[in-house]
Amino acid sequence: MFEQIFDAALxxxxxxxxxxxxxxxxxxxxxERAGVFQIALEGMMLAGAFAAVAGSYLAISWTxxxxxxxxxxxxxxxxxxxxxxxxxxxxxxxxxxxNLLAMGLTGFLLPQLFDVRGVFQHPRIxxxxxxxxxxxxxxxxxxxVLFDNTLLTYVALLLVPILWVFxxxxxxxxxxxxxxxxxxxxxxxxxxxxxxxxxxxxxxGALAGLAGAQLSLGNVVQFAENMSSGRGWVAVVxxxxxxxxxxxxxxxxxxxxxxxxxGFRFQGNGLPVQITDALPFVxxxxxLIIARKRFARLLDLTTAA
Amino acid sequence: xxxxFPDFLGDMSRRALVSPVTFSLFFAFALAGAIVxxxxxxxxxxxxxxxxxxxxxxxxxNTLGRAVPIVGMALAVSIAFRSGIINLxxxxxxxxxxxxxxxxxIYVPGPGYLxxxxxxxxxxxxxxxxxxxxxxxxxxxRLPILITSLLLNYVARAVTGYLVRFHLLDDAVTLxxxxxxxxxxxxxxxxxxxxxxxxxxxxxxxxxxLWMVYTRSVAGYESQMTGFNMRSARYGxxxxxxxxxxxxxxxxxxxxxxxxxxxxxEALRFIDGELVLAGFAWTGLxxxxxxxxxxxxxxxxxxxFSGLQIGGLAMQRNAGVSWRLSQVLQAVVxxxxxxxxxxxxxxRRRAEPSEADAAGVGEV
Numbered sequence: 001m002f003e004q005i006f007d008a009a010l011x012x013x014x015x016x017x018x019x020x021x022x023x024x025x026x027x028x029x030x031x032e033r034a035g036v037f038q039i040a041l042e043g044m045m046l047a048g049a050f051a052a053v054a055g056s057y058l059a060i061s062w063t064x065x066x067x068x069x070x071x072x073x074x075x076x077x078x079x080x081x082x083x084x085x086x087x088x089x090x091x092x093x094x095x096x097x098x099n100l101l102a103m104g105l106t107g108f109l110l111p112q113l114f115d116v117r118g119v120f121q122h123p124r125i126x127x128x129x130x131x132x133x134x135x136x137x138x139x140x141x142x143x144x145v146l147f148d149n150t151l152l153t154y155v156a157l158l159l160v161p162i163l164w165v166f167x168x169x170x171x172x173x174x175x176x177x178x179x180x181x182x183x184x185x186x187x188x189x190x191x192x193x194x195x196x197x198x199x200x201x202x203x204x205g206a207l208a209g210l211a212g213a214q215l216s217l218g219n220v221v222q223f224a225e226n227m228s229s230g231r232g233w234v235a236v237v238x239x240x241x242x243x244x245x246x247x248x249x250x251x252x253x254x255x256x257x258x259x260x261x262x263g264f265r266f267q268g269n270g271l272p273v274q275i276t277d278a279l280p281f282v283x284x285x286x287x288l289i290i291a292r293k294r295f296a297r298l299l300d301l302t303t304a305a
Numbered sequence: 306x307x308x309x310f311p312d313f314l315g316d317m318s319r320r321a322l323v324s325p326v327t328f329s330l331f332f333a334f335a336l337a338g339a340i341v342x343x344x345x346x347x348x349x350x351x352x353x354x355x356x357x358x359x360x361x362x363x364x365x366x367n368t369l370g371r372a373v374p375i376v377g378m379a380l381a382v383s384i385a386f387r388s389g390i391i392n393l394x395x396x397x398x399x400x401x402x403x404x405x406x407x408x409x410x411i412y413v414p415g416p417g418y419l420x421x422x423x424x425x426x427x428x429x430x431x432x433x434x435x436x437x438x439x440x441x442x443x444x445x446x447r448l449p450i451l452i453t454s455l456l457l458n459y460v461a462r463a464v465t466g467y468l469v470r471f472h473l474l475d476d477a478v479t480l481x482x483x484x485x486x487x488x489x490x491x492x493x494x495x496x497x498x499x500x501x502x503x504x505x506x507x508x509x510x511x512x513x514x515l516w517m518v519y520t521r522s523v524a525g526y527e528s529q530m531t532g533f534n535m536r537s538a539r540y541g542x543x544x545x546x547x548x549x550x551x552x553x554x555x556x557x558x559x560x561x562x563x564x565x566x567x568x569x570x571e572a573l574r575f576i577d578g579e580l581v582l583a584g585f586a587w588t589g590l591x592x593x594x595x596x597x598x599x600x601x602x603x604x605x606x607x608x609x610f611s612g613l614q615i616g617g618l619a620m621q622r623n624a625g626v627s628w629r630l631s632q633v634l635q636a637v638v639x640x641x642x643x644x645x646x647x648x649x650x651x652x653r654r655r656a657e658p659s660e661a662d663a664a665g666v667g668e669v
Contacts (some may be wrong), residue, residue: 039451079640089643092391092451093594097639100587104632105340111627112344140410237452274470274577278463281456288453292446 010261011145015153016219018257020045020228023156023211024235025242026163027204033167034200035193040080040093041208042232043102045052047072048212050106053125053223062126066152066213073085073209074202076102081201085194099232106139107225108305120223121196127221128152128214152214159207164246176200208232230281241291252287259283326595337634341626345515351626358619359612366498367615368608370571373504374399374563376607378589380511381559383598385450388552389532394439394454395560395586397461398564402432402480402561404465407483407568407575409474410490416508417489424490425565432561433554435461440553444546450553466577473575481577492570504566508604511559515600528552560586588614593637610635640665 024041031038048069055068076098083089115122128150137147146157153180167173178186179196187193215231216223234256242248336349358364378395386390406428413420433487439454466481475484494500519525531548537547563585568575592610596602610631617631 079644083640083644087644093643094640096393096590097594097636097643100584101633101636101640102631103584104636106631108340108627108633109344111629112346141503196491230456233452233455237456240452272467272471274463274466277466281459281463284594285453285460288448289442289446292448 008141008145013264014254014257014261015145015149015150016257017260018253019150019156019218020211020215021231021238021256022234022253023152023159023214024204024208024232024255025238026156026159026246027207027211028235028239028294029242029244029246029249030163030176030200030207031204032196032239033180035183036081036084036197036201037091037095038080038201038204038239039092039233039236040076040098040102041204041211041235042228042230043095043099044073044076044205045212045215045232045235046099046103046106046226046228047076048209049216050109050212051209052213053120055115055214056126056217057122057124060124060126062128062217065217066128066210069213069217070206070209073207073212074205077201077205077208080205081198084183085197085201103226110223110225118225120256121221122263125217125221128218133156150214150218152210152218155171155210156214160246160250167246189207197294208235211235216296234284236282237288241287255287256280256284309579311335321337325642326638329638332641333634334625336637337630340633341630346626351620351624351630354624355613355616355631358623359616363499364615364619365469365578366501367618368612369501369505371615372604372608372611373502373508373570374567374583374585375588375592376508376604377504377511377559377563377566378413378563378586379564379592379596379603380508380515380589380600381556381563382586382590383593383596383600383603384515384528384559385552385556387532387595387598388528388548389535390549390552391449391451392439392454392553393451393590395556395589396435396581397458398432398435398557398560399564399567399586400458400580401435401461401564402428402430402466402557403564403568403580404468404483404575406561406565407416407486410486410565411484413472413490415489417491417493420490421492421569424569425562428561428565429558430561432564433558436553436557436560437550441551444549450549462581465575469575469577471648475574480508480574483575486569486573490569491573492566502566504570507562507566512600512604519600524551538631539659573658588632588635591635594639595642611647 023150024045027044028038028041051072052065052069056062056065058064080091080094080098083110110120111117114122130148131151131154132148133154137143139147166175167177175186175191176196176199178189178191179193183193186196211231212228215227220221235253238249238252239258241252242250259280259282263279266279267273267276334352338352341348341351357369378399381397381398382392406424406649409427410420410424413423415423435457436454438457439448439450442448442453443450469483470481471485475482477484492501495503495505519529527538527543530541530547531545535545564580567580567585572579588610592603592606596606613626613631613634617628620626620630621628624663
């Protein structure tokens with residue numbers, strides 16, 4: 001029974017489920033470090049998924065699709081940065097409204113531009129190629145799971161150590177954290193919180209856009225309405241659970257992805273889809289309960305505010 | 306700080322022109338027009354269809370009908386927002402309460418004047434219980450309601466989907482749906498504008514009730530104070546934990562009422578996934594934000610947003626522009642309001658400037 005469930009195919013599908021969550025969560029992590037509460041990940045991911053499909057369809061090339069995805073995510077994040085940093089608006093209100101904006105806009109543009117309802121599939125949409133890394137992909141078991149994947153998978157996995165070095169070993173990363181933890185002190189030392197917060201939010205937009213591209217051009221090759229289906233929110237939780245640390249975020253994303261993959265697997269074994277769909281969210285809630293001591297700051301932010 | 310109704314109309318006319326809301330509405334309509342033009346539509350024709358579709362012919366009836374869930378869900382979320390509780394779980398509370406109410410309407414025999422209230426009550430109770438989960442999550446386990454209530458939406462969808470698919474399925478139709486609500490257990494329609502659901506009265510009563518609670522009662526004052534600043538409210542002797550639980554119960558109950566209404570008053574069948582499609586909980590949330598969580602402005606804004614959606618559907622039929630444009634419009638209005646200045650925040654700033662800044666919640 002155990003070996004029937006935990007085989008290489010399961011970890012393969014877990015990797016696929018993990019990458020969008022990881023990319024978005026890394027973006028959320030950068031914002032968290034810069035002191036911006038980022039809950040627009042869901043919307044930016046959805047916009048990225050739509051734009052990636054649109055770009056890929058127009059140019060018949062996934063490269064342009066990915067560029068479009070990044071641009072769409074960044075466009076929404078720009079509105080968030082302007083609203084929260086420049087206009088000092090409420091980041092929670094803006095985040096919720098931008099999520100709904102992305103939902104409405106993609107739902108509007110889908111029939112308007114492509115004349116379809118619900119799902120857009122077309123042979124012109126060029127999916128992300130799987131790039132097998134020579135030698136590494138030949139390692140039995142691990143090779144096909146990790147080293148025979150889309151470019152965005154490698155980008156996401158490499159970003160974990162890169163962002164760790166960036167945050168904790170570079171002056172820019174130090175200033176970014178300073179802006180988040182002690183904005184007044186940072187400003188006194190000549191570090192502009194505005195610049196760093198804008199940078200962080202735009203970076204999260206780019207990463208969430210990439211997450212969307214992986215979703216609509218990597219995991220499948222199509223756009224479906226609301227296809228982000230809560231993954232952006234799971235990413236928000238991953239930032240919390242991972243304490244805004246790259247390795248922690250990776251672990252949290254892996255946990256949720258494993259739950260999603262297990263759900264698919266159980267579905268294959270006859271469990272109703274309605275139950276398996278809920279699995280990642282139930283696991284997320286359970287993980288929150290187990291690790292509950294960590295959210296004092298968010299709780300202050302969302303209640304005392 | 307507590308705005309009273311008689312001031313409201315004078316307030317409106319005095320500040321209408323300089324209000325960020327006016328600017329935001331202009332901005333949203335201009336942007337929506339531009340989007341229509343860019344995607345190959347005729348913005349003026351679309352706008353005309355939208356306006357005429359919302360108020361002429363059966364439009365007025367439909368606008369009033371759709372205002373029921375929008376205003377209802379807005380009231381539910383406003384209760385929480387006023388107390389500083391960010392309840393994003395309206396959708397789940399509506400769906401799960403709606404199924405409970407539907408089950409009563411379908412399976413409990415009896416005369417309509419008993420079954421309809423009983424179904425509404427069942428919906429309210431189950432919605433309230435679903436609202437209690439994140440409430441206790443916050444007061445016992447210190448999990449932020451913002452996150453837990455939202456995640457529970459997906460769980461509610463799964464639970465109701467499972468129940469409908471495996472226990473309540475109507476084999477006679479190809480839909481994943483319950484049986485039809487029997488004639489006797491349906492929410493009656495009033496003979497105005499060609500049949501508006503009786504639930505409209507219920508929603509209007511709720512508006513009046515909440516207005517009274519907010520302006521005339523200790524509970525309303527306390528919940529408002531909690532919303533302004535939880536710490537000082539606690540210091541002032543308000544039991545914040547108990548208040549949180551109460552607020553979530555009421556919000557969840559209203560959600561369950563609306564969910565039940567949507568089935569026994571409108572759809573007549575609980576079809577898996579249908580209840581979340583129209584996004585009433587989220588439209589309601591935007592309405593509440595725009596109306597700064599005040600009951601009477603919520604009613605007016607809710608009617609307006611309902612008109613936008615009904616007009617949007619007419620626009621889709623007659624001008625070939627997707628009704629989703631209405632959703633875009635609604636969201637842009639809120640984004641613009643929040644960017645121009647957040648009324649919500651700025652009132653709070655004035656209320657507790659030093660405390661808010663010291664806690665670092667001012668602009669995190």
